[in-house]
Amino acid sequence: MSKLNREQFRSLREKLKAVNEQQTEIIVGLGSCGIAAGAARTFDAFQKEIKAKSLTGVVLRRTGCMGLCASEPTVEIKVPGMADIIYGWVTPEVARDIVQKHVMRQILVSNCIQDKTFKDILKEGE
Amino acid sequence: MSFNRYILIYRESDAGVDKNENLFDAFMKELGEKDPSNSVQVVDAVMNGKADPDSTLVKIIPDNIYFKCKDPVDAIKIVDDFIIKNNPVKKLEAAANNIQYRIVLRNCGVIDPENINEYIAREGYSALEKVLFDMTPDEVIAEIKKSGLRGRGGAGFPTGNKWAFTQQAVGDVKYVVCNADEGDPGAYMDRSTLEGDPNSIIEAMAIAGYAVGASKGYIYIRAEYPLAIKRLEIAISQATEMGLMGKNIMGSDFSFEIEIRYGAGAFVCGEETALLASLQGERGMPKPRPPFPAVKGLWGKPTVINNVETLANIPVIIIKGSDWFNRIGTEKSKGTKVFAVTGKVKNSGLVEVPMGTTLRDIIFTVSGGIGNNRKFKAVQTGGPSGGVIPEKFLDTPIDYENLVALGSMMGSGGMIVMDEDDCMVDVNKFYLQFSVDESCGKCAPCRLGGRQLLTYLQDIAKGNGDLKDIDKMKRIGNAMQKASLCGLGQTTSNPIQSALKYFYDEYEEHIVHKKCRAGKCLELLTYTINPEKCSRCGICKRVCPASAISGDRESGFAIDNAVCIKCGECYNRCKFDAIDRG
Known part of the structure; x- marks a missing residue:
């Protein structure tokens, strides 16, 4: 990519801000705390399950630590039209369960839903 | 069949699923009668904080409303009135537990740290753009001064003043250094910030460089943080490739480049003069101040040194303004503080709260309090440089001055919670x-x-x-x-x-x-068998790894304290409380 000047930076930013609301996102916390708890295996399990079920419109993403160290590996699921849900203790088995129930049929997976106790200051203002 | 509403029934992380069984059944039964289309799912969920002893927290999504349920009658009321008739049930409504406020961790757990585009989509590098084209260095420093931001490394020196001193210092070359040498036992806020949002640190360093007149920055980071180093390297190379770092950033006259230097894990290198010595390739030892690094720092040049967490605040302050930042926190300590809460709490983790939040709120409301039915004893803030704070001061609002008055300090943010088992x-x-x-x-x-x-x-x-x-x-x-x-x-x-x-x-x-009530100081402990309680089962003798217990089921058992290694195995395994520890 070539070096951006101010105008190019601004137009890139506006382009990137227009997020695709129609896609399902699976976001795995891959900080060193998550990886130590097995998040890399969880990530692989999601990847395989998405492929096995031939799901389209589902994006698997990586992020840093969500701060819920006691319940790593942590995963956030965003399905269009549904509230965002954070799951804790997501082993590969739970990952498959999440894909089959939450992602494919909008059924929440019991026992590992976490409480999200903070707002996004950039989106929700003050 | 498809659900459009969900009822989450919360329990504490160490409570069994069956704890809320009655409530669960009440919801299911009532929904079975009133919701024949089966559009509501009832699920069990886990809360990080501490539950109210006589009620259960229930959340309805997507409405995002919390209720407190005391008994199954409440469940029936919620289903009948709220779910079916869509009427509010004010009487049972509960406040959401959202005392956390994430400025530093705004992107951690949200964006992909290895993809700069996701950072840009969330106002990333917009603060740098704003200062480069719309603000003079003096205006930037004035804004940071006005925000009241203080150094998050521990001592709490006003960041704006630090920048101003460096800007005013005479020197042909100046440097910006990021102190990422996080060495306190139990503290990992900076590591998580660097791993989750490396670009925010890079952007903030460039802003600092613009403000003080530096074109070169160094990140001094522990070699023990390989993932943080990798993600910083990726961020620097992506930013440089896009022209957001390096020569003539975004076509302006300002150039800034960043180099990463590894620390070998010496705690003293978190002290700024020792850090600079180590950065120059010398042995990491402190020097007397003054001269302060702002005047004579790296290679004798004026240098501004900021901690990771301090820097992470900078881009938000520039975008949202110092007035916004100023409203958060206490009179003398503005903004938020990230704590790494570890030790005997139920849910250890990273917590970012506004300054002025009480220790009790952090330890109990956010982190769930003490597990295993033990009592809270003390909390150590500030790592090895801080002190212990006992229960009677738990309601003190946290800020720099209050913690020092208690004989501890803010430190970098490690918070180690101790219970009765700690001596x-x-x-x-x-x-x-x-x-x-x-x-x-x-x-x-x-x-x-x-x-x-x-x-x-x-x-x-x-x-x-x-x-x-x-x-x-x-x-x-x-x-x-x-x-x-x-x-x-x-x-x-x-x-x-x-x-x-x-x-x-x-x-x-x-x-x-000569007693240790917590049983930690081994040389003060003796274990003896109380013959009156002993049922002569012999498990103590079987589990003793040192063969210090003699006897048989006929004559009873005895511990030879000369051989005993005080491991406590017999004490823990005895089912009859027949082993005395004293």
Whole structure:
């Protein structure tokens, strides 16, 4: 990519801000705390399950630590039209369960839903 | 079948799923009758905080409303009125537990740290764009000064002033240094920030460079943080490729480049003058100040040194303005603070709260309090440089001044929670051993004083202490505070001084009665078998790894204390409480 000047930076930013609301996102916390708890295996399990079920419109993403160290590996699921849900203790088995129930049929997976106790200051203002 | 509403029934993380069984059944039964289309799912969920003892928290999504349910009747009311008729049920509504406020961690757990585009989509590099084209360096410094941001590395020096001193200092070359040498036991806020949002640090360093007139920055980071280093490297190369770092950023006249330097894991290198020495390839030892790094820093040039968390605040302050930042926190401490809450809490983790939040809220409301039915004893803030804070001060609002008044300090943000099973002498010994190991040895008060204090503590823990030692420890501690060259020596005695203030009785017990109530100081422990409670099952003899227990089921069992290694295995395994620990 070539070096951006101010105008190019601004137009890139506006382009990137227009997020695709129609896609399902699976976001795995891959900080060193998550990886130590097995998040890399969880990530692989999601990847395989998405492929096995031939799901389209589902994006698997990586992020840093969500701060819920006691319940790593942590995963956030965003399905269009549904509230965002954070799951804790997501082993590969739970990952498959999440894909089959939450992602494919909008059924929440019991026992590992976490409480999200903070707002996004950039989106929700003050 | 598809659900459009969900009822989450919360339990504490260490409670069994069956804890809310009655409520669960009540919801299911009522929904079965009133919701034939089966559009509502009831699920079990886990809360991080502490549950109210006589009610259960229930959340309805997507409405995002919390209710407190005391018994199944409440469940019926929620289904009938709220779910079916869509009427509010004000009487049962509960406030959401959202005392966390994430400025520093705004992108952690949200964006992909290895993809700069996701950072840009969330206002990333917009603050840099704003300062480069719409603000003068003086305006940037004025804005940071006005925000009231103070250094998050521990001492709390106003960041704006630090920048101003560096800007005013005379020098042809100036530097920006990011202190990512996080070495406190139990602290990992900076690592998580760097791993989750590396671009925010890079952007903030460039803003600092623009403000003070520097075109070169260094990140001094522990070599023990390989993932953070990798993600920083990716972020720097992506930013450079896009022209957001390097020569003529975004086509402006300003150029800035960043180099990463690794620390080898010496705690003293978190002290700024020792850090600069290490950065220059010298042995990491502190120097007397003044001259301050702002005047004579890296290679003798004016240098601004900021901690990771301090820098992470900068882009948000520029975008949202100092007035916005100023409204958060207390009168003298603005903004938020990230704490790494570890130790005996149920849910350890990263917590970011506005300054002025109480310790009780952090430990109990956010982190769930103490597990295993134990009681809270104390919390250590500020790592080995801080002190212990007992229960009676848990309602103190956290800010720099309040923590110092309690004999502790803000420190970098490690918060280690202790329960009744922790012995103050033992904990003090641990921190002191750490400080003694990490003392660089340059100045005598720290090198000799620390060693002396440790010797006294070791004696006390072995039962060889003397009450007169306490007075000597206080005097040595005071001398170290006054005469040590850097923060390490000045604060080494803090844990002991605060423990002597709040837990003097425990020290006295060790010295006079030769007892350790928590059972941690092994040399003060003896295990004996109480023949009246003993049922002669023999499990103690079987589990003893040192073969210190003799006897048989006929004659009973006895522990030979000369052989016993005080592991406590028999004590833990005896089903009849027949082993006495004293």
